[in-house]
Amino acid sequence: MARAVVAGAGPAGAFLALLLAREGVETVLLERQTDFAREFRGEVLMPSGFRMFSRAGLGDAFGALPQRAVERIQVWRGGRRLFELDVRGIAGEESVPRVVSQPPMLEMLVREAARFPSFRFERGALFRGLLRSGDRAVGVTADIGGAPREIGADLVVGADGRFSAVRRQAGLEEDRNPQAFDIVWCKVPLPPGWGGSPAVRAFVGRRHFAVAIPTPDDRLQVGWVLDKGSFGELRRRGVDAWLEDLAGHVSPEFGAHLRAHRADAAHPFLLSVVSDRLPRWTGPGLLLLGDAAHPMSPVGGQGLNMALRDAFAAGAILAPVLRGAPDPATVDAAAARVQAAREPETAEIQRRQAIVPRVLFERPILSRLLIDLLAPPLVASGLASRVLRNTLRLFAGGIDLGVGVRPGRPPST
Numbered sequence: 265m266a267r268a269v270v271a272g273a274g275p276a277g278a279f280l281a282l283l284l285a286r287e288g289v290e291t292v293l294l295e296r297q298t299d300f301a302r303e304f305r306g307e308v309l310m311p312s313g314f315r316m317f318s319r320a321g322l323g324d325a326f327g328a329l330p331q332r333a334v335e336r337i338q339v340w341r342g343g344r345r346l347f348e349l350d351v352r353g354i355a356g357e358e359s360v361p362r363v364v365s366q367p368p369m370l371e372m373l374v375r376e377a378a379r380f381p382s383f384r385f386e387r388g389a390l391f392r393g394l395l396r397s398g399d400r401a402v403g404v405t406a407d408i409g410g411a412p413r414e415i416g417a418d419l420v421v422g423a424d425g426r427f428s429a430v431r432r433q434a435g436l437e438e439d440r441n442p443q444a445f446d447i448v449w450c451k452v453p454l455p456p457g458w459g460g461s462p463a464v465r466a467f468v469g470r471r472h473f474a475v476a477i478p479t480p481d482d483r484l485q486v487g488w489v490l491d492k493g494s495f496g497e498l499r500r501r502g503v504d505a506w507l508e509d510l511a512g513h514v515s516p517e518f519g520a521h522l523r524a525h526r527a528d529a530a531h532p533f534l535l536s537v538v539s540d541r542l543p544r545w546t547g548p549g550l551l552l553l554g555d556a557a558h559p560m561s562p563v564g565g566q567g568l569n570m571a572l573r574d575a576f577a578a579g580a581i582l583a584p585v586l587r588g589a590p591d592p593a594t595v596d597a598a599a600a601r602v603q604a605a606r607e608p609e610t611a612e613i614q615r616r617q618a619i620v621p622r623v624l625f626e627r628p629i630l631s632r633l634l635i636d637l638l639a640p641p642l643v644a645s646g647l648a649s650r651v652l653r654n655t656l657r658l659f660a661g662g663i664d665l666g667v668g669v670r671p672g673r674p675p676s677t
Contacts, residue, residue: 265416266292266384267586269404270423271391271430273300275366276554276571277423278373283320283579285383286376289586292415293374294389294406296424300367307366307479308334308565309572311359312662316576325376329368330480334361336463337656343515348463354660360462361565361660365480394420394433394550400592401434401549418586419595421551421578423571426538428556434547438540438559446492447562448506450532451483455521458484467514474514486510486522487562492537499534506532537561539614544603549592551599553578558610563617564659570610573662577605609662616658 268284270277273295281293309331317326337349352360377383386408395403395414403416422430431438458478467474473489488510499506507526511519522529539561545552554571585598 265403265418266290267417268292268419268421268582269294269415269417270421271404272296272422272424272428272554272556273370273374273385274423274425274554274571275370275373275568276556276575277421278370278377279316279320279572279575280421280423280553280578280582281383281385282373282377283575284583284586285380287579287583287587288380288382289583290382291377292384292386292417293377294386294391294404294408296388296390298388300370306562306565306567307363307485308477308568309362309364310565310569310660310662311354311361312660313569313572314362314364315359316572320576320579322372322376325372326369329364329372331362331364332478332480333462334363334464334477338463338465340465340467340515341469342467342513345515346468349656351656351660354656363477363479363485364568366568391424391429394430399548401547418549418590418592419551419582419599420549421553422556423553423575424556426555426559428552430550431542431552431556434550434552436542436544436547436552438542445489446494446537447535448488448490448532449485449535450529451479451485452522452525452529454478454482454484455518465518469513472513474510476514476518488513499532503529503532535562539617541607541610541614545607546596546599546603548596551578551582551602553602557603558614560614561617564613564656566613566617566659569659569662570613573609574602574606578602581605613658613662616655619655 267290268281269292270281270284271294273281273293277293277295281291284291314326317323335350335352337351339346339349354360374385378385386406388409390407392405392407392412394401395405395416401420403414404420405412405414407413420430422428422434424430462478464478465476467476475487475489477485477487479485504526507522507529511522514522538559541558542552545557553574555567557574558570560567560570581601582598585594590598
């Protein structure tokens with residue numbers, strides 16, 4: 265029997281499993297896939313997220329990962345660059361957002377965790393359901409290696425993403441916060457001359473928004489924000505039509521690059537944007553973290569960030585409890601403290617995330633007024649860049665957690 269079973273080896277699950285295992289908590293981590301390569305993974309990591317690695321003693325391991333610094337954000341309207349924002353030190357220190365390849369990051373976390381005998385990782389493990397004693401979760405059932413298994417635990421942690429099977433089995437319902445937009449992602453070759461520029465380019469227009477992010481593999485991740493439901497028509501017209509429409513909304517040289525590399529574009533991936541939050545992240549013997557508890561909007565690059573911060577707080581609170589032989593009431597109280605520690609920041613970040621889409625997509629008259637009439641004087645006065653910098657400050661720096669992780673034993677070598 266394990267003290268903790270963590271379903272989902274994404275950022276929240278893998279990081280939490282490491283934090284627990286190094287404190288001597290018997291931990292089983294389950295992952296449905298056999299590797300970490302997926303159709304889409306968010307790669308933007310803010311200082312408040314990677315600071316969790318430093319505070320957990322993983323700064324060097326994180327620094328060795330494939331990554332690219334983001335030092336500037338350029339805001340464009342068609343072929344005109346409106347302004348450029350230097351984001352160095354935006355989180356109150358000499359750090360900048362990073363674009364980090366998630367698969368190597370997750371492999372690093374499970375590799376570090378595997379140094380401890382209290383850790384077990386099961387790849388290709390399909391979660392089937394919760395083991396229950398009365399209304400209490402006491403473990404999970406899963407198909408591992410094609411065979412059904414039961415794994416008992418004092419605490420089941422669902423970190424299995426926005427479509428969480430653990431959440432569904434637990435019957436925990438989210439508060440719906442309907443979004444007016446979706447986002448389509450793809451990767452294209454990096455345009456000539458962009459490789460040496462640590463800048464993200466944002467293209468703003470009426471009822472659309474595009475972002476181009478250089479990635480550590482020397483490609484360009486392109487996201488196009490659209491009215492919710494509008495991608496279906498573009499998809500019916502084909503990838504060429506989708507890229508042609510996108511090319512018409514960006515600078516001419518970037519548009520020409522997109523047209524020239526139609527055949528090289530990775531399969532477009534439609535991310536149906538949700539921004540929900542469960543009133544309760546816990547049940548008897550159960551805790552949800554990351555997107556399983558609060559799916560995040562892509563605004564501000566917060567999904568990966570918040571998952572790591574959830575795991576950091578959960579590790580600090582749960583490890584001292586699960587290391588012993590805790591009674592159920594003590595376990596449940598600790599799980600409730602995790603939600604209490606994390607919910608205020610989550611709610612505030614989601615509130616801020618909703619502001620820009622509300623203006624661009626839900627209030628078209630205000631959007632037209634802002635972009636066509638107010639943007640030029642705001643840009644000329646420098647007010648636009650100051651507003652953007654202040655908006656990004658919270659996304660980059662987060663809200664102080666107020667909890668720490670015990671140093672624990674250093675990884676064995």
